[in-house]
Amino acid sequence: DSGVTQTPKHLITATGQRVTLRCSPRSGDLSVYWYQQSLDQGLQFLIQYYNGEERAKGNILERFSAQQFPDLHSELNLSSLELGDSALYFCASSVNSGRLTGELFFGEGSRLTVL
Amino acid sequence: QQQVKQSPQSLIVQKGGIPIINCAYENTAFDYFPWYQQFPGKGPALLIAIRPDVSEKKEGRFTISFNKSAKQFSLHIMDSQPGDSATYFCAASVVYSGTYKYIFGTGTRLKVLA
Numbered sequence: 001d002s003g004v005t006q007t008p009k010h011l012i013t014a015t016g017q018r019v020t021l022r023c024s025p026r027s028g029d030l031s032v033y034w035y036q037q038s039l040d041q042g043l044q045f046l047i048q049y050y051n052g053e054e055r056a057k058g059n060i061l062e063r064f065s066a067q068q069f070p071d072l073h074s075e076l077n078l079s080s081l082e083l084g085d086s087a088l089y090f091c092a093s094s095v096n097s098g099r100l101t102g103e104l105f106f107g108e109g110s111r112l113t114v115l
Numbered sequence: 116q117q118q119v120k121q122s123p124q125s126l127i128v129q130k131g132g133i134p135i136i137n138c139a140y141e142n143t144a145f146d147y148f149p150w151y152q153q154f155p156g157k158g159p160a161l162l163i164a165i166r167p168d169v170s171e172k173k174e175g176r177f178t179i180s181f182n183k184s185a186k187q188f189s190l191h192i193m194d195s196q197p198g199d200s201a202t203y204f205c206a207a208s209v210v211y212s213g214t215y216k217y218i219f220g221t222g223t224r225l226k227v228l229a
Contacts, residue, residue: 002158031214042221043159043204050214090158094215103149104208104217106158 003027004107006091012113018079021110025072025093031055032074033104034066035090043090049074081114088112117142119207121220128195129228136190136223138205143186145207145218150179150190153202153222162203163190195227 003026013019025032034046036059045058049068060066063081068074078085088109095102120139128134138148149164165172165179165188172179176193192199205220 002160004158033217040224043219045217045219048214055212055214056216088156092158102147102215103161103164104206104215106151106160108158109156111156 002105002107004091004093004105006089006107006110008110009108010111010113012115013081014115015081015083017081017114018077019081019112021076021078021089021091021112023074023076023091023093023107025074025091026105029093029095029105030072031094032068032072033092033094034060034074034076035092037088037090037109038084038086046076078112081112083114086112086114117218119205119218119220121205121223123223124221125224125226127226127228130195130197132195132227134192134195134199134225134227136203136205136225137187138189138207138220139185139187140207140218141186142207142209144209146210147208147215148179148181148188149206149208150177151204151206151219153204159204192225195225197227197229200226
């Protein structure tokens with residue numbers, strides 16, 4: 001158990017709909033990262049938050065948005081869903097302190113299926 | 116400069132073999148090189164990691180070899196087992212704007228035959 005909690009684990013919805021994925025980072029971790037993994041694909045970085053502020057953006061579509069709340073949990077909102085948005089969405093957290101980088105802890109993922 | 120190139124894309128070995136997965140990077144500012152193991156339907160989990168001040172690190176059957184001058188690092192799995200069948204991702208990270216920036220390789224799907 002990495003200590004990173006993601007809900008829901010599975011989600012099935014229709015095209016055009018909107019969903020929200022939730023992530024609770026490990027206790028004490030200030031940074032949250034979101035990744036998308038399509039079938040048999042690598043980890044596509046979407047966005048990173050640090051202590052409530054957006055810090056880095058990757059290949060995130062305009063239909064997607066995210067935020068990190070004061071209690072450090074994060075939500076990824078996916079709207080106007082398309083079939084191609086079907087994927088595993090991972091949240092990861094890291095303490096992000098000190099001069100040297102350290103371990104990134106991943107959650108179990110939320111599997112989104114768009115029909 | 117921000118890419119991490121990983122090869123091969125897939126690998127099949129017999130039980131007891133020594134699969135080797137290679138990664139190469141360009142940004143010399145990277146200071147942490149982890150390898151993640153991912154089983155189907157699960158999140159990636161840290162397997163082993165190395166910093167650039169050492170050339171090799173072993174943890175059980177897993178070894179990272181690091182060549183700073185060539186900007187390459189590799190994962191060796193000794194006495195591989197069917198349970199090692201998974202996807203392996205290399206990564207490189209650096210402190211950037213006060214937080215960690217991670218760059219992942221594209222992954223290697225390993226299958227160990229019984």
